[in-house]
Amino acid sequence: MAERYSSFAPGGTAWLLQRITAAFLVVVLAFHFFLLHFVNHAAEIEFAGTQARMENVGYFLTMVLFLVAGTFHGVNGVYNALINQGLDGTQKKVVLAVLVIASLALIAQGIYVATTMAGWT
Amino acid sequence: MSTQQQQPEEPQSQEAPEDPEMRGAESPVDEKEKQGGDIDQQTTPEDELEGETVHIKVFRYDPEVEGKQEPRFDDFHVPFEKGMTVLDAVMYARDTYDSSLTFRHSCRQAVCGSDAFFVNGKQRLGCKTQIADLEQPIRIEPLPHQEVVKDLVVDMDHFYDQMHTVEPYFQDEDTPNPADLEEQRQSPENREKIKMSSRCIWCGACMSSCNIAAGDNDYLGPAAINKAYKFAMDDREGEEIKEHRLRILEQEHGVWRCQTQFSCTEVCPKDIPLTEHIQELKREAVKKNLKFW
């Protein structure tokens, strides 16, 4: 039985990461909403303003981290919801693969869009 | 979960017939003697009993009796007594009206854990639930999310399997020092720590209330995790065995599946803070893994 267990416990790591990203997202999501709906009115957003924000490296990195954390937190949440419903076997592997691919695509696309906004491409 | 069946609201309810002639003119005693084991007419008209009565609706199912293969609810009116429990009511109904009414019970004092039922939409211990606290008619059903064997009797095998998965017995890797063989002492603080967790009576109410255990058959469930907590937190067991216990708990279908809905904590008849214990074990498991990094 010993080889079935290792010091690396995927369940625990995912659980911990879900909480760490949660703590980060609470702050950044609130900031994001406040900045783009209250400080800057959403209807008045223009490319120039977006670019001015994205050019700031700190803001750019925060947004990228926001995207990565948000994607992990959301997709891991979806995956857990399915496990809770008893998803198992091949189905589980397929779902996991689909979710991982979708996440990576989303993150790649998001970073690409952000660099375009910053005018670095 | 392939043969899921929608629970009918009132499947062929055995309500007392409206027409007085159909009730028969006999007294309840005569009726009982006449009917014997006949399972089709358990209904006792309320007005034939003296004093206050309790109206209970009991889930009936028996795959071996033709009329009971489709689940239904039977109505019973039992005389109310001060301090009467749900178990008292079903026992009265069984002893007086229908001897085929089946349910588990033994000690009648919330120790044996046999009589957990689903009473008015909540998992409760029959012997610990006062009739006076419930709204009538009282619906008494077997525990949800477990297969019904007969009437209020559910199949507990899966629950027991999960309990045994966590190795619910004291173990020590090393043979104790001969000087310690007489007794293994526990500090009062440590005893206090595991006090609540040791109160579990294996009634299965928590497991039945758990939304996740219903969906994920592999989930250990609150009772088993609490049982593991009792031993993992016991100082008399060595570090090595504690680690072994945590490894069982930190598998994918272990503690991580708990979604802190607090359903188990709310139904536990022994007031064990199940969610709190599960959460503590999650943190213990994370801490143990961080040590390796």
Next chain:
Amino acid sequence: MSQSYNRGLIEDFGRWKEFSAGMWAWIFHKFTGWMLIGYLFTHIAVLSSSLTGPEAYTNTIGGLESLFIVRVLEVGLLAVAVFHILNGLRLLMVDLGVGLEAQDKSFYASLVLTAIITVASVPTFLDGVTL
């Protein structure tokens, strides 16, 4: 045992009236979570209009924001996000083992706070748009 009866998902959704605070919190948290991850994908898709050029980006966002329905959906999104944040804080406390005996009250508190913040934000969100 020749046969047994599976009562299926009894209690799970048919008995929603009997759900406790913790159960409702879980349902809402899952529901808002699904909405948020769904929105994240949509959000990146909309922002991808910047790849076509600055005007396309400005026009896309301006065009969407001029629609009343989009503004209403945004208010909904705010409500969903605020609840998820507040209940998320509650869950973090639960994970840390803090205040477990008040978990039902903290759920009601997050509901009330969400309602207040959402209602207070409606003027800002519906500013400059007509039916």
